[in-house]
Every structure is written in C-alpha cells, then in structure tokens.
Amino acid sequence: MSFVFKKQIFGFMDLLRFKKLVPKRREKLEEGSSAPLPMTYRVNETAKILHPGYQSAKLMKIEQNTADTKTYVFETQRPLYFRAGQYLTVGCKVGESFVARPYAISSAPRAGLSKILSVTVKKCGFFSGYLFDNAKVEDIFTIGDPTGEFCYEPIKDSKQVLALAGGSGITPFYSMAQAITDGTEDFSLTILYGAKTEEDIIFRKELDALVSDKIKVVYVLSDEKKEGFEHGFITAELIKKYISGDFTVMMCGPGAMYAFADGQLKEFNLPIKRVKKEANCVGVRDVKDAEYTLTVHIGFETYKVKAQAKETILTAMERAGLQVPSKCRAGGCGFCHSKLVSGKFSIAGADKRRLADTKFGYIHPCCSYPDSDMELIVPKA
Amino acid sequence: MKKYDAVVIGAGNGGLTAAVRLLQGGARVLLVEKHNLPGGFATSFRRGRFEFEASLHELNDFGTADNAGDLRDLFDQLGVTDKIEWMQIPEAYRVISRAEKLDATLPFGVKEFIDKTEQYVPGSRESVTKFFDLAEEVRLAQAYTNSVNGKTDPKVMVSKYGNFVRCGSYSVNEVLDTLKMPKKARDILNAYWCYLGAHCDELSFVHYASMVNRYMKRGASMPKMRSHEISLAFVERIRELGGEVLFNTEAVKILTDAKDGGIAGVVLDDGTQIETRHVVANCAPHLVFGKLMDRVPEEEVRATQARKFAGRGFTMFLGLNKSADELGVENHNYFLYDTMDTAAQYDKMRTIKDNNAQATVCLNRAYPECSPKGTCMMYFTTLYMSDDWGNVKPEDYYKTKNYVANKMIDRFEQDTGAKLRDSIEEISIATPMTYAHYCGHPQGVIYGYESQYWDGLMPRLLMMAEDHKVRGLRFAGGYAMRLSGYSSAYISGDIVGRQTVGDIKREG
Numbered sequence: 001m002s003f004v005f006k007k008q009i010f011g012f013m014d015l016l017r018f019k020k021l022v023p024k025r026r027e028k029l030e031e032g033s034s035a036p037l038p039m040t041y042r043v044n045e046t047a048k049i050l051h052p053g054y055q056s057a058k059l060m061k062i063e064q065n066t067a068d069t070k071t072y073v074f075e076t077q078r079p080l081y082f083r084a085g086q087y088l089t090v091g092c093k094v095g096e097s098f099v100a101r102p103y104a105i106s107s108a109p110r111a112g113l114s115k116i117l118s119v120t121v122k123k124c125g126f127f128s129g130y131l132f133d134n135a136k137v138e139d140i141f142t143i144g145d146p147t148g149e150f151c152y153e154p155i156k157d158s159k160q161v162l163a164l165a166g167g168s169g170i171t172p173f174y175s176m177a178q179a180i181t182d183g184t185e186d187f188s189l190t191i192l193y194g195a196k197t198e199e200d201i202i203f204r205k206e207l208d209a210l211v212s213d214k215i216k217v218v219y220v221l222s223d224e225k226k227e228g229f230e231h232g233f234i235t236a237e238l239i240k241k242y243i244s245g246d247f248t249v250m251m252c253g254p255g256a257m258y259a260f261a262d263g264q265l266k267e268f269n270l271p272i273k274r275v276k277k278e279a280n281c282v283g284v285r286d287v288k289d290a291e292y293t294l295t296v297h298i299g300f301e302t303y304k305v306k307a308q309a310k311e312t313i314l315t316a317m318e319r320a321g322l323q324v325p326s327k328c329r330a331g332g333c334g335f336c337h338s339k340l341v342s343g344k345f346s347i348a349g350a351d352k353r354r355l356a357d358t359k360f361g362y363i364h365p366c367c368s369y370p371d372s373d374m375e376l377i378v379p380k381a
Numbered sequence: 382m383k384k385y386d387a388v389v390i391g392a393g394n395g396g397l398t399a400a401v402r403l404l405q406g407g408a409r410v411l412l413v414e415k416h417n418l419p420g421g422f423a424t425s426f427r428r429g430r431f432e433f434e435a436s437l438h439e440l441n442d443f444g445t446a447d448n449a450g451d452l453r454d455l456f457d458q459l460g461v462t463d464k465i466e467w468m469q470i471p472e473a474y475r476v477i478s479r480a481e482k483l484d485a486t487l488p489f490g491v492k493e494f495i496d497k498t499e500q501y502v503p504g505s506r507e508s509v510t511k512f513f514d515l516a517e518e519v520r521l522a523q524a525y526t527n528s529v530n531g532k533t534d535p536k537v538m539v540s541k542y543g544n545f546v547r548c549g550s551y552s553v554n555e556v557l558d559t560l561k562m563p564k565k566a567r568d569i570l571n572a573y574w575c576y577l578g579a580h581c582d583e584l585s586f587v588h589y590a591s592m593v594n595r596y597m598k599r600g601a602s603m604p605k606m607r608s609h610e611i612s613l614a615f616v617e618r619i620r621e622l623g624g625e626v627l628f629n630t631e632a633v634k635i636l637t638d639a640k641d642g643g644i645a646g647v648v649l650d651d652g653t654q655i656e657t658r659h660v661v662a663n664c665a666p667h668l669v670f671g672k673l674m675d676r677v678p679e680e681e682v683r684a685t686q687a688r689k690f691a692g693r694g695f696t697m698f699l700g701l702n703k704s705a706d707e708l709g710v711e712n713h714n715y716f717l718y719d720t721m722d723t724a725a726q727y728d729k730m731r732t733i734k735d736n737n738a739q740a741t742v743c744l745n746r747a748y749p750e751c752s753p754k755g756t757c758m759m760y761f762t763t764l765y766m767s768d769d770w771g772n773v774k775p776e777d778y779y780k781t782k783n784y785v786a787n788k789m790i791d792r793f794e795q796d797t798g799a800k801l802r803d804s805i806e807e808i809s810i811a812t813p814m815t816y817a818h819y820c821g822h823p824q825g826v827i828y829g830y831e832s833q834y835w836d837g838l839m840p841r842l843l844m845m846a847e848d849h850k851v852r853g854l855r856f857a858g859g860y861a862m863r864l865s866g867y868s869s870a871y872i873s874g875d876i877v878g879r880q881t882v883g884d885i886k887r888e889g
Contacts, residue, residue, distance in 0.1 A: 032687030042771030
C-alpha cells in the first residue's frame with residue numbers, strides 16, 4: 001500500500017474506533033424492545049386484500065341471466081380488491097375430486113371490499129354444468145386470487161376503449177362499466193356486444209342503466225333482425241360507425257370471434273399495444289385416441305395416472321383426483337409450472353413459457369397435451 | 382414422520398445456495414418455498430412478447446472465466462456456472478443529478494474509471510486512486526477473513542491490513558473527506574449508494590468500497606435468460622445432488638426442543654411435520670421470531686426489535702415498441718437523483734410524494750436480442766425509506782401505483798431527453814405490496830435490515846458467531862450477515878450452508 005490511511009491525527013485512534021464496532025452493536029441489540037414482534041404489517045395486510053389467495057365463499061344468490069347463463073353472487077370470507085376485467089377460479093368438490101375453473105368477475109371491484117363478488121357462467125362444460133344443476137344458495141365454494149391483465153392500463157391505453165364482446169364475453173366489460181360509473185376507473189368504453197338473439201343478451205337491463213357520456217353499448221344480433229339492434233357480425237363498418245380517432249381494442253369472446261375481428265381490424269392498422277384479447281381455456285385437441293401413463297410426483301407422494309392424447313395433462317391429473325394448481329387454463333399465467341422429468345408433449349397455441357423454463361424442461365400442464373408416457377414433478381395445489 | 386438433516390425455508394438466492402452447500406456436505410436436505418417458483422426476487426415474467434427481468438440490474442463480482450470474481454468462484458464450486466449462459470454489461474453507469482447539474486457516464490475498469498473521473502473533475506486522480514487502493518486492501522482483508530472463517534488474528538490484521546482496520550469503522554463520506562476528494566468526484570463515485578440502500582453518511586465505507594471495487598475490477602454480468610435462469614439452474618443442481626424441493630409449500634411453524642430451545646422440526650402448511658435439528662431461514666428474523674417459532678428467547682426479540690428495515694421496493698417494467706436507438710435511450714444503467722447529498726436524497730425517498738429517485742436499466746443495451754427486433758425493455762426501480770405504502774388503502778392502490786409510474790416516466794424523459802410514453806406496449810408495476818405478496822417480506826422490504834452505521838457489514842461479520850443464539854437456526858439472504866443484494870445473498874447462503882454442515886458434523 002502506497003499510503004497510510006489516517007482519519008484521526010493518531011492512527012491508533014482509528015484502530016480503537018474499529019475495536020468498538022462490536023461492543024457498540026452488542027449494546028444496540030440489547031437495547032431493543034422486549035415487546036412481542038408484530039405478527040403482521042400494514043403493507044402485508046393490504047397485499048392480502050389485493051392477493052387474497054384461496055378462500056372460501058358462500059353462495060348468496062343465483063340469478064338466471066339467459067337460458068344458458070347464470071350469475072353466482074358470493075360472500076367471501078375476507079375482503080378482496082381487484083382490477084375490473086380480472087378473473088378468478090371458482091371450485092368445489094365434485095364427487096371425489098376438487099374441480100375449479102376460471103371465470104371473469106362480473107361484479108365491481110369496490111363491492112369486493114364489502115366481500116361481495118359475482119361471476120357469470122355460461123353452461124358449456126363439466127363444471128359449469130355442475131354449477132347449473134347442483135349449486136344452491138348457502139353452498140360453500142373455494143375461490144382463488146383475482147388474476148389477469150385484461151384490464152384498462154391508463155398509462156399505455158387510449159382513453160377510448162372499444163370492447164368487442166361475444167356471448168358471455170360481456171362479463172369483464174360489465175365489471176369495467178360499473179367501475180367507470182362508480183369512479184374507480186376513468187376511460188370511455190364503447191361496447192359492441194355480439195349475441196345470437198335478443199334473448200341471449202346478458203345484463204341487458206343493467207348495461208342500459210349504465211349508459212352515460214362515458215359508456216356506450218351497441219347490441220349486434222347475428223341471428224335476428226330487430227329495430228334498435230345492429231344486425232350481423234362486428235364488422236369494420238360497424239366499428240367505424242361507433243368509434244373514431246385513437247382507441248384501444250379489448251376483445252373477449254370465442255376464438256372464432258377473434259379470428260373474424262382480427263380480419264376486420266386489419267384496415268385500422270393498429271399497433272400491437274392497441275389490441276388486447278382475453279385468453280380462452282384450452283380445450284380438447286383433435287387427434288387419434290391414445291392413452292398414456294403419467295408418473296406424477298406431488299410433495300412426498302408419487303402417483304400413476306392415465307392420460308388421453310386428446311386432453312391436456314392438467315385435465316388428466318384432475319380426472320384422477322390429484323390436487324394440482326390451476327388458474328388461467330390457457331398457458332399464460334404460469335401457476336401450474338411443473339418440471340418435466342421425461343416424456344413428450346405438444347403445446348396448444350403459442351408457447352408462453354419463460355425462456356429458462358424451456359431450457360430446463362418446465363411445462364404448463366394446462367396447455368400441454370401428452371404425446372407419450374410422461375414423468376412430472378408438480379407442486380401441490 | 383419425515384426426517385431431514387436440514388430444512389431450508391425459502392428458495393431465494395440465499396436459500397438456494399445454502400441447500401447446494403448442505404448437499405455437497407453430505408446432508409439430507411428439504412427446501413420449501415411458498416411461491417410456485419424459485420429465486421424469490423430472482424425471477425422473470427412474461428407480458429405479451431416480452432420476458433421481463435424481475436429484479437437483477439447487474440450481477441456484482443462475477444466476472445469472466447479469465448477475470449473471475451469471488452461469486453464466479455463460488456458458482457464454480459457449487460456447480461452451477463456452466464448451467465447458465467452469461468453476458469457482460471458494457472459500461473458501469475450514467476449518473477444524473479439535478480441539484481448539481483451532474484451528468485456523467487462511467488466505464489468499468491479501475492484505471493478507466495479513474496481516467497474518466499479525472500476528465501470530469503481535473504485534479505481528482507490522486508484521491509480516487511487512493512479510494513481504489515483502500516478498496517483493494519478491503520478486498521484482500523475480506524479474503525483473509527474468509528480464509529480463516531472469521532477468526533482473524535488481530536496482529537495479522539493490523540500489520541498486513543492496517544488501512545482496512547483504520548478505515549473500517551468509518552462511513553463512506555468520512556473516508557472520502559479524509560482522502561480530500563473533490564466534491565464532484567465524490568458525487569460521481571457515490572452514485573451506487575442506492576444499491577446498498579443507506580446514505581453515505583451512514584453507510585460503511587468498507588461495504589461500499591468493496592462493492593465499487595468489485596464492479597470496476599470484474600465488470601458486471603447478467604444471465605441471458607434473466608435471473609430465472611440462475612434460479613432454475615440452482616434447483617436443477619439441488620435435485621442432481623439428491624435434495625428435495627417443494628414449491629407452493631409454506632413453512633408455518635418452527636418447532637423447538639423444550640430442553641435446549643434449539644430446532645426440533647418444521648411444520649408445513651398442509652400440516653406435515655418434518656423432524657430436523659437444523660433450519661436455514663431465507664427470510665426475515667422478524668418473521669421467524671414474530672410468527673414462526675414457538676419459543677423465542679427474549680434476547681432474540683430485543684435484537685430483532687432493535688434493527689431497522691431497509692428500503693421497500695418499487696419497480697416499473699416497460700416493454701417498448703421501438704428500439705433503444707429510436708427512443709434515445711443511450712445507456713444500460715442510469716441513476717437519476719434530485720441531489721448527490723445522499724442524506725437529503727434518502728430523506729426525500731421516505732414518501733411516495735417526494736421520492737423521485739430511480740435506478741433504471743435498458744436491458745437491450747447489454748443484450749440487444751433480449752426482446753424482439755425493433756423493441757426494447759426497461760425497468761425502473763426505487764426504494765421507499767419509510768412505511769409510506771402502509772398508508773395506501775386498497776381502493777387507492779392502483780391509482781397510487783400509476784401516479785408513481787407516471788412520475789418515473791416523466792422524470793426519465795426530462796432528465797435524459799429520451800421519449801418513451803407513446804411507445805409503451807406492455808407495462809407492469811411491482812410495489813411493496815407485490816414484494817410482500819410474493820416473498821413475504823415485512824412492509825415489502827427488499828433490502829433486509831438497513832446498513833446503519835452500527836449495524837453495517839463489519840460489525841455483522843465480526844459478530845457472526847455470537848449472533849447465532851438458537852441452536853440449529855441460521856439465516857441466509859438479505860437480512861443476514863452479508864446484507865442485501867444478489868451476490869451478498871448468494872454468499873450468505875454459502876456461509877450458513879457451510880456452517881450448518883459443520884454443526885451437523887459436530888453433532889455426529
């Protein structure tokens with residue numbers, strides 16, 4: 001060392017000071033309060049309202065919206081808050097298995113703070129069928145964390161949002177319309193809502209009541225020609241009729257609607273950031289029947305279960321009664337992130353995994369189909 | 382009942398490292414993590430066509446194969462280096478501070494840094510060179526300390542590392558004063574302070590100099606697939622070595638032995654009881670002694686109560702639909718401050734309203750292919766030096782988040798001249814609530830306990846042995862003896878992993 005460091009005139013004073021570091025800290029630690037340490041903290045309590053995790057909820061009311069749609073109103077155990085447009089899972093025990101499915105929240109975020117939450121369900125599959133036929137007031141369900149990015153982002157989205165809704169895809173927009181009305185959100189929402197017939201319109205009365213200078217609702221009936229309604233599909237012409245200038249498109253509905261809307265939107269030349277689509281659950285795939293064996297490690301246990309080539313790996317595990325994590329069922333949220341030990345698989349749609357997941361062999365069972373026998377390490381639900 | 386030699390609670394950087402070390406020492410290990418991913422903050426997430434780095438700005442003390450830092454040596458020993466693709470960060474930082482009208486861009490390399498500072502501040506060469514001389518002695522003294530497992534010989538310390546001992550009790554600013562460093566050079570040199578989260582009147586010189594020196598000597602590194610690649614590489618390694626890793630699994634209780642008060646077991650969230658005599662806790666002592674342990678000695682309660690939480694985190698992630706060139710984002714790593722009076726800046730960072738400081742990264746400047754052609758990714762981080770987010774009600778949460786995000790964008794545009802606002806394709810924002818949710822830290826703290834003068838790096842290292850009071854319980858991660866930050870957390874895991882192996886061996 002080319003120089004001698006001295007802070008005080010005599011270097012040994014610096015040495016003495018160094019020696020005092022330990023006694024000084026010892027003294028400070030002994031001076032701490034002996035009062036019990038906090039069990040929780042304010043930020044952590046707020047985080048529990050924003051991310052409540054699984055909780056039980058009592059079914060308070062069932063409303064029949066249309067012939068094949070019902071709204072289920074729950075009282076949750078704890079308050080929760082979310083962004084209009086988000087979804088959560090609703091589940092319960094069906095037979096021996098716990099079954100849960102994601103549904104868009106149809107109530108306003110604000111109601112969640114008073115522990116009121118509703119989802120709107122179209123009868124179309126196993127669990128919705130179960131709800132339709134069996135759920136009754138006072139029943140207890142398990143609901144999950146509000147999740148999803150299908151929300152208005154004031155920093156990047158246009159102040160004008162064009163909502164393209166198909167069938168029960170109106171649900172997140174109904175929540176948004178309520179949030180705009182009660183002042184939670186601030187943007188203008190033009191909803192083009194496609195339904196087969198007037199009878200199939202969900203929340204007709206409620207939506208009409210919310211119409212304001214910020215909220216516009218246009219019903220587009222495909223199978224019916226009626227006064228006061230647009231007829232046909234949501235075309236570029238129709239879009240131009242109701243909105244102009246800069247706008248963000250948000251779509252929620254069946255895949256066929258997205259394909260059609262993408263074609264109609266071409267002429268608007270919208271950048272990627274101006275178009276959002278809510279993902280749909282991955283369904284069955286069209287392949288030849290085949291059956292494989294999955295070896296599944298969960299916690300300290302190992303299970304062998306059968307899997308059909310047509311169904312996702314998640315479905316196979318659920319059918320076998322295994323308690324495994326699921327949330328979006330569309331490959332995007334990563335909640336079912338599992339380690340592949342061996343075996344082959346195919347992914348439905350785009351691969352939404354992280355780069356390192358692909359490298360180290362992790363898969364999302366909710367959007368992956370088995371192509372051979374497989375061995376997996378899956379976290380418990 | 383399931384029985385393990387050691388249970389590691391939390392798969393953060395410290396916990397992952399401790400688990401590998403324990404396994405290498407022959408222990409049977411169970412690692413439990415309440416989240417469904419490993420890494421704690423060391424992770425990534427997808428939005429649209431972007432995969433964002435969740436927290437890592439740049440990895441300190443890693444270096445390259447032919448200029449290896451201590452951390453690379455550690456990763457080599459752990460057997461994870463080659464599982465990860467690495468890249469080097471091109472330059473150290475650009476610091477912009479309004480009060481002083483400071484705008485300086487600094488390179489890596491000790492000589493290069495000194496030369497560049499001399500250009501900005503003629504006459505600074507001597508004092509800045511002395512800074513690095515001192516810093517190098519600090520590094521050598523630390524290496525000696527590690528080589529004797531903390532049991533240093535005072536005579537060796539004073540004779541061989543006299544300067545280290547003489548400067549070892551002072552703050553950054555006290556030492557820079559003594560070196561008579563010109564104010565502007567000091568302002569440039571102090572830019573990294575927010576990485577350690579205590580201002581330069583409090584922050585231990587040894588701690589700061591050690592970090593700056595390692596950055597300059599070894600440069601900084603990043604894994605190509607974000608820090609998630611490191612975290613998964615660790616899990617891979619743990620499983621190779623026969624360790625058990627359980628995700629979505631929270632440890633809800635630590636059981637103690639009625640006789641000696643030491644560790645007897647761990648209870649998991651599904652009620653499973655694990656028998657073990659050793660726990661490595663990769664979480665806050667506040668949680669362990671406040672919530673998890675059934676019997677807590679009063680001295681541990683007092684010691685924990687005495688400590689101060691460090692910064693609570695806030696990060697905004699932007700996926701932009703233009704390239705960094707098109708946007709005018711010139712650098713990889715920015716520090717934007719109101720003032721280089723770090724104590725005054727620290728004070729402003731107490732509240733949501735007054736905090737305008739940010740440490741910002743454009744990953745494409747280090748790794749152009751990290752996002753699709755014609756796009757780039759940025760993340761903007763700040764710290765809150767009080768529990769102000771505790772005042773935010775759930776119904777005001779999203780508005781508050783966006784308020785801060787808007788301020789961050791405005792500030793970046795004003796200070797650098799870049800234009801971001803119209804090109805935002807994806808945005809995601811993490812707040813103290815987010816960190817509290819994913820990692821369980823009290824108040825959303827991301828920096829562990831603050832490096833206050835009395836609780837800085839040196840006294841913590843010197844007191845490692847006496848801080849270990851409950852038999853079988855040791856702490857890894859940002860709350861532990863090496864304080865916070867990626868490399869510190871990995872090194873703390875190495876230390877407690879090896880110590881616990883020793884504990885197990887002694888028990889026979």
